[in-house]
Amino acid sequence: MSDLELSNLTAVFDGRAVLGPLSLTVAEGDRVALVGKSGAGKSTLLKLAFQHGARHAALVPQDLGLVQPLPVFHNVFMARLDERSLWYNTATLFRPFRRDRQEIGDLLDQVAMGDKLWQPVAALSGGQRQRTAIARALYHRSRTLLADEPVSALDGPMAARVMDLLRARFPTSLIALHDIDLALAYCNRIVGIQDGRIALDRRADELSESDLLALY
Structure with missing residues (x-):
């Protein structure tokens, strides 16, 4: 069963394509880590995912959205x-x-x-x-989470504690993570973004840290 289906997404900024065309399906039970260097398009993908079909999801945006x-x-x-x-x-x-x-x-x-x-x-x-x-x-x-670097400001033990909570609370998630170790430890699927396109999409247990370094 598909929890999130994104088809031919594109984003243009100042006349330059920053994302796509890109398609991504997240099935129920998928805990997907979006990995890649800063500026690769991870944040843009999460914003579009929320706008196009995932407004039911719990959201942790990069700017946090607090009052x-x-x-x-x-x-x-x-x-x-x-x-x-x-x-x-x-x-x-x-x-x-x-x-x-x-x-x-x-x-x-x-x-x-x-x-x-x-x-x-x-x-x-x-x-x-x-x-x-x-x-x-x-x-x-919601049983689905969209999060953009949700533990970037936390130290190691607290980051692990929060990731444990998120994994236990949300059966399905799409999370941008810069930390490769966290991505491999807490997610069951890794999607690598490079120059606004999907460069890698595999199960986490099939990958090692060295497999992901090329994305950075």
């Missing part, structure tokens, strides 16, 4: 805004309900952010902001 003046709680809560009524969301802005505080607090504990529940995002470090965006994705009800 800086709001506290961590409300940034995470926004993952389910469309599931609730206007009055519920408005009430939550002023006085969150206990069940939501508990559920979001538990998620933040998992990413070592439990003490930042009411901290404005603007006051957080880069790594803390990234973990806020991760918690927002975990709070989303």
Whole structure:
């Protein structure tokens, strides 16, 4: 069963083709790592994947998409805004309900952010902001994840912890990763992007680090 089907995607910037034409199918249960050097087209592919057929997915964009003046709680809560009524969301802005505080607090504990529940995002470090965006994705009800370098600001142990959480929470994912070791360890399929095209598409257990270095 296909969870995401992208056909003949193209992207042009300043008159120059930066992606495609490119087609990619992500089946249910695929955990796909997009690998390749900076500027290869990974971020563009993820944006187009979200726009063309994956709006149901939980999303961690490269710019994180956080609302800086709001506290961590409300940034995470926004993952389910469309599931609730206007009055519920408005009430939550002023006085969150206990069940939501508990559920979001538990998620933040998992990413070592439990003490930042009411901290404005603007006051957080880069790594803390990234973990806020991760918690927002975990709070989303989708079984599919699109993420652009979701652990780039985290140290080794925390990056591994977050990748464990994402793998356990989302059966299907399309994740841009610069770290080859993480890609091979946490994903079951590797798609290599080079000059806006797919240069490699194989199972992770068939590849080694040296097989991917040519993409960089």
